[in-house]
Amino acid sequence: MRNPPVNSLSLEFLTELLISLEKLENDKTFHGIIITSDCPGIFSAGLDLTEMCGRDPEHYAEYWKAVQEMWLRFYLSNLVVIAAINGVSPAGGCLLSLTCDYRVLANNPKYAIGLNETLLGIVAPFWFKDTLVNTIGHRSAERALQLGLLFPPAEALRVGVVDQVVPEDQVQSTARLVMAQWLDIPDHARQLTKTLMRKPTADRLLTERDADIQNFVRFICKDSIQKSLHAYLEKLKQKKG
Numbered sequence: 001m002r003n004p005p006v007n008s009l010s011l012e013f014l015t016e017l018l019i020s021l022e023k024l025e026n027d028k029t030f031h032g033i034i035i036t037s038d039c040p041g042i043f044s045a046g047l048d049l050t051e052m053c054g055r056d057p058e059h060y061a062e063y064w065k066a067v068q069e070m071w072l073r074f075y076l077s078n079l080v081v082i083a084a085i086n087g088v089s090p091a092g093g094c095l096l097s098l099t100c101d102y103r104v105l106a107n108n109p110k111y112a113i114g115l116n117e118t119l120l121g122i123v124a125p126f127w128f129k130d131t132l133v134n135t136i137g138h139r140s141a142e143r144a145l146q147l148g149l150l151f152p153p154a155e156a157l158r159v160g161v162v163d164q165v166v167p168e169d170q171v172q173s174t175a176r177l178v179m180a181q182w183l184d185i186p187d188h189a190r191q192l193t194k195t196l197m198r199k200p201t202a203d204r205l206l207t208e209r210d211a212d213i214q215n216f217v218r219f220i221c222k223d224s225i226q227k228s229l230h231a232y233l234e235k236l237k238q239k240k241g
């Protein structure tokens with residue numbers, strides 16, 4: 001991913017990601033992809049806050065549809081998808097990595113990962129929650145979501161948000177090694193098993209997709225939510241001094 005400075009998932013960047021995924025899926029010589037970041041120290045800062053602040057309801061609806069599409073397409077991809085997480089990965093960045101089949105995280109105490117939405121005064125929607133529950137179990141997800149926990153590497157491994165923590169200079173080589181192991185499995189059997197495990201979760205969003213967009217637009221348009229997001233963005237900007 002290369003969307004400097006922080007790989008935020010803007011509408012334009014989400015569209016690029018989806019086009020790239022589609023191209024790779026349509027090319028039958030590809031069987032797997034590794035998602036990693038070109039932004040030093042940052043895997044992805046998550047959803048782009050400027051897409052959710054000070055815009056009109058039509059824009060929010062268009063943006064949310066693209067976020068849903070990203071989640072559905074990566075979560076259900078027939079390819080083996082591995083995240084080589086080489087930086088901090090809050091909220092939407094964590095969600096993107098949770099759509100992958102396997103997560104390798106660099107062992108750097110700055111590289112926290114988690115769904116921290118409550119810290120921004122917003123609520124992770126049910127399909128973010130479902131993805132986390134499917135990964136770390138109900139109790140850990142309940143605690144992580146309510147507290148907006150961002151796990152440093154050792155904690156992330158202990159709770160199961162990631163599958164492996166390795167020295168920073170070994171993230172890419174480990175991801176390639178893991179990819180080779182996954183590609184050794186007969187592809188049709190692996191793909192069908194992935195679908196078996198994930199389709200019920202995806203179907204829940206597919207049947208409630210329009211209602212989920214409407215909920216998002218209603219929620220994000222609230223004055224109180226807009227104020228929280230503006231204040232959070234301002235805090236990020238002022239951090240520089």
Ligand SMILES: CC/C=C\C/C=C/C(=O)SCCNC(=O)CCNC(=O)[C@H](O)C(C)(C)COP(=O)(O)OP(=O)(O)OC[C@H]1O[C@@H](n2cnc3c(N)ncnc32)[C@H](O)[C@@H]1OP(=O)(O)O
Pocket residue numbers: 005006008042044045046047048049050088090091092093116117120122123124125216219233236237239240
């Ligand atoms: C109803 C439910 C709806 C939605 C669910 C929401 C999901 C989400 O994903 S919300 C986004 C959550 N993301 C975060 O909380 C991360 C925020 N960012 C950071 O903590 C930091 O930027 C960083 C740790 C990722 C990187 O720190 P650093 O290297 O020090 O960079 P800066 O903080 O100086 O940021 C540079 C530049 O980028 C802007 N920016 C950062 N994050 C975002 C973002 N998510 N969206 C848009 N823009 C972002 C930041 O404001 C700086 O901008 P300027 O250069 O103009 O000041």
